Structures are given as structure tokens and as C-alpha cells.
Amino acid sequence: MSDIAADAPDTEDPETELDKDDRLKPEFVDAVIDAVETGDDEAARELAGRLHPADIADLFEQVGRDQRSDLAAALSELLDGEVLAEMNDFVREDLVDQLDNVQVADLAGNLETDDAVAIIEDMEAGDQREVLSALDPDDRAAIEEALTYPEESAGRVMQRELVAVYENMTVGDVIDYLRDNQDDTLEFWEIFVVDTAHHPVGTCALSWILRTPREFLISDVMKREQTLIPVDMDQEEVALRFKKYGLISAAVTDSSGRLVGVITVDDIVDIISEEAGEDILRLSGAGEGDINQPVSEAYGGRVRWLIANLGTALVASFIISIFGAAIEEMVALAILMPIVASIGGNAGTQTMAVAVRALAMNELTRSNTWRTIRKELTVATLNGATIAILIGIGAGLVFSNWLLGAVIATAMLVNIVVAGLAGVFVPVTLERMDQDPAVASSVFVTMITDSIGFLAFLGLAVAAGLVG
Template identity: 65%
Template sequence: MSDETRLDDDDVTLAERPEEAARPDDRLDDERLDEENTLKPDYVRRVRDALEAGENGTVYDLVEPLHPADIADLFELCEADERALLAVAISDLMGSEVIAELNDYVREDMMEALDPEAVATIVEQLETDDAVQLIEDLDEEDQQAVLAEVEAEDRVAIESALSYPEETAGRLMSRNFVAVPEHLTVGQLIDFLRAEDDLPTEFYEVFIVDASHHPVGTCALGWVLTTPRNIALSDVMKRDQTLIPVMLDQEEVALMFQKYNLISAAVIDEDGRLVGQMTVDDIVHIISEEAGEDTLLLSGAGDGDINEPIRDAYSARVRWLVANLGTALVASLIIAAFGAAIEKLVALAILMPIVASIGGNAGTQTMAVTVRAIATNQLTRSNTGRILWRETRVAFLNGITISVLIGAATAAIFTPTLGAVIAAAMIINLLTAGLAGVLVPVAFERLDQDPAVASSVFVTMITDSMGFFAFLGLAVASGLAN
């Protein structure tokens, strides 16, 4: 006999019967969605054609069956001038769930197109953290106009959140949580939860607080449901808990959730009082956002959002291209210094791109590993030396391997001396790439700058310059270009 609890057939609800429950792949059969759960081009075209023809009823019928997340995707697939028409056609479907799923730039455009009363109606349907995300990018004047239409209690909560810096726990936390005094029993807590009308829509644990509203422990809902009613909360609560300071950066919050396997955590103010909670669904968005942000910063591509205004995208990218132009001139000056040698031995010009390309790729590899290690707190001040030594050894082994291959090929095609020169230059350049790939991001981090910000521009400059200098310098020193 299995230890699992057995229920009679009559005790199982319809949703719990496997054969009668909604299958995960039911939506794949929908004419609107393809096998990857993205909207089909034909379906999007039909919606846009109906919008253009002014057939709002047809548009509504087409869109009404969609999940809120799919409706948000539909807005992003439409042109900017079509989005306002779509919002009007499906106004009854434009609930908080759709708004919360919209891309930041698309949502900002739509909020600016709606009047303050309409925005306030949407805001009042949202959790505080979602409401803040909705209006934080609006102009100050528009923010005040919207807040003036919001109920006083919601307005105070939103204004309190907006008072914290962006990307901090205070800005992102939910102010809807369950906190009870520690003198209650499990039964009293259950009765409270059943009788209370204003509970959060989702929560995973109950916070236990003292008389000063300082968190002293937590009770997971599973414990509450499986513990006898007469047991005091103080006897079953978990006293060790991870507390998140209200000013902590969102990336550090995500690392805490990952490190301690948290589902939710209390957020405390400067005096240690409980003021909110962070939940794992918030963290999933943060992790995705931070990962994408670091990847784009490594290339200097700005936000990298396809909905970003062209002027903003241009501004974000061109400044790093200009910086790259300046760093490229350094390598060009080194080449110019050896111009006479290159004229005498054309093979040097043929082989130079190989030295630069391999060095740049090696530097990018090391830099990517280093930036990730910094972002996940794997690389700290206490182990920087060890990581640098590790990457130096990896770079040396890579250099030996590549130098043997390129040296042998060059010796066979040109001369053994030139093969030895490019082999030595390759080892020097890959060692340089390994050092630069660690030291450049670490230097950014020590200067309190984001280590992902266009580190590749500086690493590439170092590897190109050192590669050309080593290769051409060794060629001249060996007498090849005399």
C-alpha cells in the first residue's frame, strides 16, 4: 500500500481529473497561435485589416478569446498608429492583466494617449508594484494628473513607492502581505484568513511581527494547514529569515532569492519595520531583465528593445561606436609605426587580421565569464587574484594550442621564421586577452561602474594593439622585414 493519501472519486473536482482537465497543449490547436505559442501572421493580418476598415466589432470578436499576455503581444505586433485604434476597439478587454504584460515602450505610448481618468481606472485594478511600473515613466505633470484621480489609499501607496530610487526593493516590492502578531494560535490565524476580505491575491507565507512591527518569523501556508489549531504560532514559525533592506538594488535581491532558494521575503525599512514583500514571480522578471541588460551593455547597444524609439536607439549606440572609433585609432597608429616593415614583407599584412581576430575573441570569452561572475557574486575582492591566475593559465594553454597550429601553417606557406614569429605573437596576445578580460570588468566594478558597460570596446582595443605590436615588433626584431 502506498503512503500517499487516497481520495474517493467523488472527492476529486472536475479540474483534478486528468482526462477532464485542460490540456497544456490545447492552445496549440487554436487558429490564432502557432506551435510556439506566438500569434500567427495570418491572424495578426486579419486584425489589422479589420482595424483599417473600421470594423471594431470584428476586431473585438477576433481578440476576445486571447489570453491577456497574447493581447499584449498583439499590441506590440501592431504599428504605433494602430495601437490606439486597437485599444478603442477592445476597451472592455483592456484590463490590468493586459496592461501589466505590455512592453515598457508600448505601455508608455498608450498611457500618454489615454486620459488621466482612464489611466487611473487601470491603476486602481493593479497591485501597487504593477501600478508604479505603469506610471513611473510618465511626465511629472501626467503622473500628478493620474494620481489625482486615484483613491487616497492607493495614491499614498504609489507615492510612497515612487519616493524610492528605481530598481530598488522599495520601488518593486508589493505592499499587500499578511502580517499577524506572534501571540496568535494556528486556529486563530486560519479564522482570520477566512474572515478577512482584503487579503493579497497571491501569497505564500504569513509574516509574524512583534509589537513594533518588526518581523520575527514566518509561517508557510503549508505549515498552517497541517498544524493543529491549538498550537501557538511562536512554536511553529521559522525564526531564521532573509530580510531585504528597502534600498537594496534589484540585482542583489535576485541574488539573495537564488542563493537562499526563497519563494518570498520580507522587505524592511531603515528601522527594521516590515513594509512589504518580494515574491519569486517578481524575481523572475528581474533576472530576465538583468540578464538581457548585461548582454546588451557588453555590446553598447543600449536597451536593445525593438520598440525603443529610433532617436533613443541611435543615441545609445552611436556614443560607443564613436568610442570604438577612438580605440581603433590606437591600433592603427601602431600599424602605421611599422608601415615600412609591412611594405617590405606583404605577408605581415596578410597575417595581421588573424592575430587581431583570435585575440579579440579570446578577450571576449574571458570578459563574458568575468562579467557573469561579478554579476552573480562569484568574483569578489577576496578571490580576484585566484580568478586572474586561473584565467591566465587558461589563456596560456589556449595560446600554446593556437600558436602551434598557426605557426605550423605559416611555416609551411611562408617561412619557418615567420611561423615562429606569429606563434610567439599569438601566445603574447592570448595572455594579454586573458588578463584584459578579467582586469577591465574588475576595474569598472572597483570604480562603482557597471562592469558590463561596453567593456568589449576596451578589451578589443587592448588585444588589437598588443597583437599588432607583438607581431610586427617581433617581425622587425627577427630581421624578417629588413
């Protein structure tokens, strides 16, 4: 470690494994890999043993795919369920494939249900059954139940480990119960109060229990208003409820209203990050967009949208072909055409990004759709007027043709206004059709802005008599 410390920047502690941005230093990663490659597993474990489980997970993500099996063998004592739960999905799947099913079962058995499900859900059916059969019956039942729920639903991400007490218990009864059953649950912030049918009737923060005399009924201390999460609710909707109501945890109920699990804010942080990343990547047509994604999956996820984009681009090309003779007659048209399309496309992308985000956050609803459209139309008109004046003056001066400047200014204004409308209408229409607006919006908005831009510019040039 002395060589590593010598090379470290002055702004960082030379004895730490992380840089100032909490990322593993390249020198540290190289030192671990060098130890593994030379067969010094003890040195590798000593280096990695100082890391947090999340940083050990990062270590596996930093090394090449062909190095992970050797690293896993060297760090077998450190490779526990908590490390796997922190790993990138693709890296974890690759690593789990290299472990035998008994090892996977041992790791999953030491995790909370939601983390165990994340490890097991992507395994092959045969391997999945073998892992489940090796688990403790209670753990197996909980995981099998979770796997029956839709992917990315509350049932998949909820924890079964929670504290639930009956409403007729006193505060003293609850405290005694918690002390006598310390192995039943992990960390928790609030207690759920249920009736005899196990329906949640309220919640009680630990701070309230600690400050209340023992003889008080828990039903007199609890908060009856609570946000209940249906077990089949999409995780994105769950995250929105946490954000809207400022929740730390929330009870999950089944179709009969019985308490079956709890979702905590630490799970929601992961979901928000995941969903935000998904929407950005879908907006660009990049599929999963993960740097650890296999080449074949990355290719398949991206090429289909490029093919779709190729098809929509032909529409704009067809419009250009109609005015082929005009373009040949006046070269300036060919020079200025890309500007009209480019600016219109960027304007449409700006509005589309705002609309997709608003839809994802439940901010753009049927109640305020038309108000949003009017607002975006106003913004687009102001933007269009500003850009139109600039490009009109510029084109008039450069080509010494003020009529050409007026034509491109008008076309630019039209295209930016249309782009603003398309940026809202396309994602809203897709959302009304129960389609993900983040997936296909960019393809259609680009087609509209390119087509309208070329049609407006070339059509106005012909109509104004710039070409014969």
C-alpha cells in the same frame, strides 16, 4: 478563422491562436488588424478575447506603432491593468500616452502596487500628479511612497499587499482573520509574523497552518530564520538572494526594520530576465537594445560607444603606422595582421563575458579574484599554444617562410595570454571603481588586444630580421 486554420502547419492545432512556441501566429495577428481596419471592432474583440493578458500584450507589441491606437480603441474592454503590466516598457509608455489620465488611474487602481508603479513612474510629472490625484487615497499613498525609492530598488518592485499577523495570535485566530478579511490581499504563499512594532520575526507557510491544531500559537509554528530585503537594495542584489536561498517570497523592511512590503518569485523571474538582458546589451554597447525602442533613443544609446571605440581604435592604428615601412616591405605582414587581432579579440571577449557574468552573480569576489586570474591565465596559455601551433604551421607552409610562422605563432600566444588577463582585469577594475563592468569593458579589452597583437607581431617581425 477557417482560412487561418487551413494554412496552419500540421504540427499545430488549427483552432489555436499560438504556434508550437507559444507565439502569436502571424495569420492571427493579421486577422485582428484586418478586423480593426475594416471597423469590425466586435470581431477583433472576439478574436483577442480568447487570449491570455500576456498574449494580448504581445499582440500590441507585434503591430506597428501607428496601428496601436486603433487597436487600443477596438480592444478597450480587454485593455485592463493586467495587460498593461505585461507589456514591453516602450510599448506601454507609447500606449499610456494615448490614454487620458482618468483611464490610466482606473487601470492602475486595479493592479498590485509594483505593477501600478511600473505604469506611472515613466509618465510626465504633470500627468503623473493628475493620475495620482484620481486614485483611491490608500492606493495613492502606497504608489507615492514607492516612487520615493530609487529606480530598480526593492522599494519599486515590492508589493504592499501581504498578510502579516502578530506573534501572540493562535493558528485558529489566523485562520479566522484570513476568512474575515478575504478582500485585503490577493494570492499569497506564506504569512509574515510581526511583533508589536511591526518588525518581522518569522514566516509561516500556509501548509503549516492548515496542518496545525487551532490552539497552537503562531509563534510556535513559524520559522524564525528569514531573509529580509532592505527597501533600498538594488533589484539585481534581491534576485541574487532569491537564487542563493531558494526563496518564494521575502519581506521588505524600511530603515527602522519595519515590514513595509513583500517581493515574490514571479517578480524575480522578470528581474532576472531584465538584468541578464541588460548585461548582454551593455557588453555590446547596444544601450537598451529593445526592438520597440524609438530610433532617437537607440541611436543615442549606441553611437556614443562607437565614438569611444573609434578613439581606442586610433591607438592600434598608431602602432601600425610606426611599422608602416616594414609592412610595405613584406606584404605577408599585412595579410596576417587581421588574424592576430581577430583571434586575440575573440579570446578577450570570451574571458570578459565569463568575468562580467561572475561579477553580476556575485561569484567573482575579492576572496577569489587572484585564483580566478590564475585559472584564466592557464586557460589562455593553453588556448594560445594551440592556436599558435596551428597558425605557425599554416603561415610557414603558405608563405614558405618558417621564420614568419614562428613570429606569428609567438605573437598569437602573447596576444591570447594578454587577452585572457585583460578580459578579467578590465571588468574587475571597473567594478572596484564602482562602474558597471558590462558597459565599457568591451571597448577597453578590444583596444588592448588589438594594440598588443599588432605590437607583438610587427615588433617581433622587425626583431627577427624579416624586414630591414
